[in-house]
Amino acid sequence: GAIILPRMFADDFGDDITRVVSLVDLGNNRFQCLAEKINQNVYLTRGWGAIQDFYDIRFGAWIMLLYKGAGEFGIVLQDRFHRPIQPRQFFPPMQFIIDMCRIPDYFVDNLPESIELLSYAHNRSFFTLAHDKSLTLSDVTEGYLYVPYDNFGEHVFDEDITFIKLVDDCGCAWACDVTYHATNPRHFRVAGQWSRLVAARRLLVDETIKIGSQANGLSNTIYLMFTK
Structure with missing residues (x-):
């Protein structure tokens, strides 16, 4: 918009x-x-x-x-x-x-x-690496987002990462803590402002979000798209 x-x-x-x-x-x-x-x-x-x-x-x-x-x-x-x-x-x-x-930080000339x-829209390159995530009860109510390690997190996060920035589809940034869990199945937990984002965007159980990263991987910025 x-x-x-x-x-x-x-x-x-x-x-x-x-x-x-x-x-x-x-x-x-x-x-x-x-x-x-x-x-x-x-x-x-x-x-x-x-x-x-x-x-x-x-x-x-x-x-x-x-x-x-x-x-x-x-x-x-x-x-x-x-x-x-x-x-x-x-x-x-x-x-x-x-x-x-x-x-x-300056005004850009010759814009349409x-x-x-x-209107803001994510660049397609932000989802070169992507994962469709169906939100669980714990994702919505317990203050953290569960991100699988296999086939996504392993290509996006370093196991020692502690902080990421989530950028939503309005162009707003949310500062989040990240922890790696080696328990089976291996996964990352994204906390910090994730719970505030859930409340602000009225996210619900079983709602699907798309989580994306650029192709270079091991990024501190992750992009989100919502279905509603």
């Missing part, structure tokens, strides 16, 4: 917009979004999809943005019938931090003025 901000806002405050902006809802949940400036318009791209998913927006909605300065907005959402959408409550509030790997093309 991506949006273009009203041109009036871009004319008045476009120069104040930084490369990364923060949108904060009434529950203090914070969503980072990558900003792009194209032909004097301001777009919010990578990370915007996290708001759509978090609020389960499927058939359109209204969003009010209150610019606070320094690249931060307060947000209030209404459904398409202008009924308030209450934010989900978490303690501590959710923090959706976008993955900035290979993203320059297309919402579809500006």
Whole structure:
């Protein structure tokens, strides 16, 4: 997902917009979004999809943005019938931090003025090594993701690895601890912010996710795609 901000806002405050902006809802949940400036318009791209998913927006909605300065907005959402959408409550509030790997800290010239093309999507190369995982009860409720060693983990993780970054299909990054277990069957357990990701994305038992890595293997960044 991506949006273009009203041109009036871009004319008045476009120069104040930084490369990364923060949108904060009434529950203090914070969503980072990558900003792009194209032909004097301001777009919010990578990370915007996290708001759509978090609020389960499927058939359109209204969003009010209150610019606070320094690249931060307060947000209030209404459904398409202008009924308030209450934010989900978490303690501590959710923090959706976008993955900035290979993203320059300056605005890029000559980008297309297309919402579809500006919307974040994983590169196919991120799933050169891939595993389709059906979530179990322990994956969803016990705070860790079970990743098999055979035919996937052995090609992706070093046995001594202790930390990875999960990047979801909205472009948000989740810091996770990893431990290798030599018990039969051998596997890796991914903990840390995995439980927060489960809660934020409302993941359910028997839901299938795709876990991917680039071809070089032994990576500290793993990519996720969700079926819903």
